[in-house]
Amino acid sequence: MKIRVSTATASLLKLKNYCISVKPSTLYFLLSGECEGKCLYCNQKNGYLARVKWPEFDFEEVNKKIKTSTAGRICFQCLYGERYIKIIENIVEKINAEIPVSVSINAVEEEKMKILHDKGIERLGIGLDCASERIFTKWKKNVPSWKEHLNSLMKARKIFGNATCHLIAGLGESDEEIINIMSHLSKNKIKVALFAYVKNNETMVDLSRYRTIQIARYFIERNEGKFYFEDGKIVEMEIPYINEGPFLTSGCPDCNRPFYNERVTRIYNYPYKIGEKFVEEAVKEAEKYAGIHIVDE
Numbered sequence: 061m062k063i064r065v066s067t068a069t070a071s072l073l074k075l076k077n078y079c080i081s082v083k084p085s086t087l088y089f090l091l092s093g094e095c096e097g098k099c100l101y102c103n104q105k106n107g108y109l110a111r112v113k114w115p116e117f118d119f120e121e122v123n124k125k126i127k128t129s130t131a132g133r134i135c136f137q138c139l140y141g142e143r144y145i146k147i148i149e150n151i152v153e154k155i156n157a158e159i160p161v162s163v164s165i166n167a168v169e170e171e172k173m174k175i176l177h178d179k180g181i182e183r184l185g186i187g188l189d190c191a192s193e194r195i196f197t198k199w200k201k202n203v204p205s206w207k208e209h210l211n212s213l214m215k216a217r218k219i220f221g222n223a224t225c226h227l228i229a230g231l232g233e234s235d236e237e238i239i240n241i242m243s244h245l246s247k248n249k250i251k252v253a254l255f256a257y258v259k260n261n262e263t264m265v266d267l268s269r270y271r272t273i274q275i276a277r278y279f280i281e282r283n284e285g286k287f288y289f290e291d292g293k294i295v296e297m298e299i300p301y302i303n304e305g306p307f308l309t310s311g312c313p314d315c316n317r318p319f320y321n322e323r324v325t326r327i328y329n330y331p332y333k334i335g336e337k338f339v340e341e342a343v344k345e346a347e348k349y350a351g352i353h354i355v356d357e
Contacts, residue, residue: 133314167186272349
């Protein structure tokens, strides 16, 4: 059996000698095969997800390396299709991991979630990706519906005790749409893994807008902050403080997915802790897009 491995993970596991500037704190794997989904933003069929290349290796070789790793988590990217659920079940049984395992997946039935939970998977990340049903209908093809994805997120939260929702900024959504869906998810105790849309190896989201959405996500998940819109665009926000938190990679614990969305020279999701200088720069970037006010709540 073959499995794809992100280039940074392959280097970390010494499967290949790639040059990496930041080590992944999670081991990232992608099932081999062809996804039955036809999502228009995805380049998986060409061996990529976002900016990451996923070379293919023999699973038995990879499994031996996994057992020697000091990473904090394992994450499997599951393709859409009935047979891939069985493959994930088989893989999780074989690795017998001592660290938490996440599976990134499309909407699936409750019965399949329970099987995955019983196999030892710690949490599901579900690729809603789109901020509204309007955007979903435009981009996601040949996969379960918007409502089925939302229902799967709620079921995953119930079965696993936690869940992560993948959201992509830059697919044509308004600021109000993405902030509304983040608020809805947060009220249901579902974490958001925020991504920037990448096309042809280029990040398609204005950095100033992305910084603003990052700040909103961070405070929404803490039930803090107020946000004001004009014609769907965020124009002002009130937050109680600012730190590095908004600008670090969001999602499952121990996930830093280095340079998944960005070049080393222009970072969207920082895969490491940053100092006060970089926080100030990130805030100044966001202030180009919207007014930010620090207020006591």
